[in-house]
Amino acid sequence: MNWDVLGPVLLDAVGQTLIMVTITMLVGGFLGLVLGILLYTTRKGGLLANRVVFTVLNVLVNIIRPIPFIVFVTALGPVTINVVGTTLGTVAATFALVVAATFGISRIVEQNLVTIDPGVIEAARAMGASPLRIITTLLVPEALAPLILGYTFVFVAVVDMTAVAGAVGGGGLGDFAIAYGYQRFNWVVTAVAVVIIIVLVQAAQFAGNWLARKALRH
Amino acid sequence: MTDAPLSDAPLIEFRDVTKTFASGSRQVTALDGIDLSIHAGDVHAIIGYSGAGKSTLVRLINALEPVTSGSVLIDGTDITTLGERRLRELRLGIGMIFQQFNLLRSRTVFGNVAYPLKIAGWDKDTRKVRVAELLRFVGLSEKAWDYPDQLSGGQKQRVGIARALATNPKILLADESTSALDPETTGEVLRLLKRVNTELGVTIVVITHEMEVVRAIADRVAVLDAGRVVEQGAVLDVFAEPKTDTTRRFVETVLHDRPDGEDLERLRARHTGRLVTAGIRDDRRIGTVLSGAERKHGVRFEIVYGGIKELAGEPIGRLTLELTGPEAGVDALVADLREVTEVEELTA
Numbered sequence: 122m123n124w125d126v127l128g129p130v131l132l133d134a135v136g137q138t139l140i141m142v143t144i145t146m147l148v149g150g151f152l153g154l155v156l157g158i159l160l161y162t163t164r165k166g167g168l169l170a171n172r173v174v175f176t177v178l179n180v181l182v183n184i185i186r187p188i189p190f191i192v193f194v195t196a197l198g199p200v201t202i203n204v205v206g207t208t209l210g211t212v213a214a215t216f217a218l219v220v221a222a223t224f225g226i227s228r229i230v231e232q233n234l235v236t237i238d239p240g241v242i243e244a245a246r247a248m249g250a251s252p253l254r255i256i257t258t259l260l261v262p263e264a265l266a267p268l269i270l271g272y273t274f275v276f277v278a279v280v281d282m283t284a285v286a287g288a289v290g291g292g293g294l295g296d297f298a299i300a301y302g303y304q305r306f307n308w309v310v311t312a313v314a315v316v317i318i319i320v321l322v323q324a325a326q327f328a329g330n331w332l333a334r335k336a337l338r339h
Numbered sequence: 340m341t342d343a344p345l346s347d348a349p350l351i352e353f354r355d356v357t358k359t360f361a362s363g364s365r366q367v368t369a370l371d372g373i374d375l376s377i378h379a380g381d382v383h384a385i386i387g388y389s390g391a392g393k394s395t396l397v398r399l400i401n402a403l404e405p406v407t408s409g410s411v412l413i414d415g416t417d418i419t420t421l422g423e424r425r426l427r428e429l430r431l432g433i434g435m436i437f438q439q440f441n442l443l444r445s446r447t448v449f450g451n452v453a454y455p456l457k458i459a460g461w462d463k464d465t466r467k468v469r470v471a472e473l474l475r476f477v478g479l480s481e482k483a484w485d486y487p488d489q490l491s492g493g494q495k496q497r498v499g500i501a502r503a504l505a506t507n508p509k510i511l512l513a514d515e516s517t518s519a520l521d522p523e524t525t526g527e528v529l530r531l532l533k534r535v536n537t538e539l540g541v542t543i544v545v546i547t548h549e550m551e552v553v554r555a556i557a558d559r560v561a562v563l564d565a566g567r568v569v570e571q572g573a574v575l576d577v578f579a580e581p582k583t584d585t586t587r588r589f590v591e592t593v594l595h596d597r598p599d600g601e602d603l604e605r606l607r608a609r610h611t612g613r614l615v616t617a618g619i620r621d622d623r624r625i626g627t628v629l630s631g632a633e634r635k636h637g638v639r640f641e642i643v644y645g646g647i648k649e650l651a652g653e654p655i656g657r658l659t660l661e662l663t664g665p666e667a668g669v670d671a672l673v674a675d676l677r678e679v680t681e682v683e684e685l686t687a
Contacts, residue, residue, distance in 0.1 A: 249430035
């Protein structure tokens with residue numbers, strides 16, 4: 122097999138990876154932000170302190186987050202079939218990625234929000250700010266730099282997860298490396314896939330660091 | 340101070356307020372049966388050691404903390420019955436500043452001062468005008484586009500004050516607002532707070548553990564000890580005649596007018612005559628009594644210790660005198676002194 126044939130396949134794989142990563146970061150990123158904010162605000166002494174809601178969410182996150190992604194993708198199968206209609210292909214894989222990322226990101230968001238000085242939140246309350254306003258105009262801006270770094274970290278993890286998704290029929294660079302490289306003893310193909318992934322991750326890390334520095338104004 | 344009400348109704352009133360916290364399985368009483376009235380136009384200090392409950396007390400005024408029992412009246416309205424929405428409206432009329440300033444690090448000085456105006460729903464143009472006005476008032480027009488990280492402690496607190504005053508509140512709560520500042524900056528911030536009171540007519544509730552702060556700006560003071568108000572009144576009266584040990588200790592920290600411990604021992608070692616301490620106030624003529632002492636009673640005096648400060652424009656303090664002469668003469672002189680001021684014998 123030569124690169125005339127492999128080239129378009131590789132391009133497809135890169136496209137699939139980018140789609141999976143982008144959708145996961147957008148949808149999972151948003152849902153994870155919401156879930157993380159809920160975890161943070163419903164905890165004891167929080168803006169929306171609610172023991173029941175916090176306990177349920179906390180336990181849920183604790184159950185789902187530690188499951189290895191490759192197991193999670195298969196375990197989520199029945200749900201995926203109900204929602205997407207199939208467990209195969211990029212869309213099915215993306216669904217599983219979004220769910221897993223949401224729970225993973227929620228913890229990272231929560232951990233970064235905890236670092237905000239409670240005094241600042243109290244000051245906003247003293248000014249008559251509603252919880253929703255505090256969440257949107259204070260929590261997120263005040264924790265922006267660490268949040269950007271947290272999301273950058275997640276981005277790398279999601280790229281890793283897309284490769285795993287590839288192994289169970291999701292397509293993308295992981296699938297490409299396994300199917301055309303590993304299984305055919307073609308180390309060059311594997312190496313090319315690795316290099317592309319490295320470039321992708323490096324670019325994301327640089328961009329994340331740059332944005333975080335901007336947010337910190339340093 | 341233009342619209343100072345003629346009636347005696349207090350602006351802020353605590354009625355038998357109790358506040359308890361759950362600490363593990365135990366109930367801790369932070370405030371215990373507080374009755375306190377704060378009048379419009381006053382700078383009312385609440386002083387106490389850490390843990391006395393003063394920070395909790397101030398947070399009841401803007402309902403950041405709910406009371407456990409009793410009621411808190413603001414302008415005659417019992418705020419303990421209000422819902423969250425009404426409380427948010429109430430808070431728009433009560434500014435608050437903090438020990439650690441609590442500025443938003445992600446916003447500029449301008450952004451910080453504009454923040455409460457956004458909450459109050461001011462439009463962009465009026466916000467701009469108001470922020471400029473406030474920054475002029477606190478002397479930070481130059482720093483509008485700086486971030487809090489770039490400011491000194493005193494400047495941060497001035498931003499805090501500008502922010503707290505943004506929505507023209509009638510009440511300003513100052514929670515240990517100078518405790519993180521050096522003495523010079525403290526003076527600067529206190530003078531600014533005094534201007535807020537006199538020029539803008541804002542009633543200020545000052546929470547502090549420093550009697551010097553009370554001396555510098557307060558009209559009235561309540562002394563809080565273990566969750567109870569143990570003493571309250573006009574600052575001058577409380578300073579002149581502290582009734583409890585807690586208050587006396589606070590007064591001591593400012594006036595340094597009463598020798599005790601090592602000071603007293605040193606005085607005794609050096610002076611063999613009778614040591615008495617006489618209170619000094621504007622209207623007490625101890626000089627007249629003393630200048631006639633030798634002629635009248637054959638008693639000579641020496642000033643050996645003392646401290647006099649100005650408080651609300653009046654001198655206040657004590658002088659310790661060594662009186663030497665015949666026993667009967669000294670007794671008679673002490674009796675004469677007692678007629679013009681309070682006298683304390685520093686007996687061995």
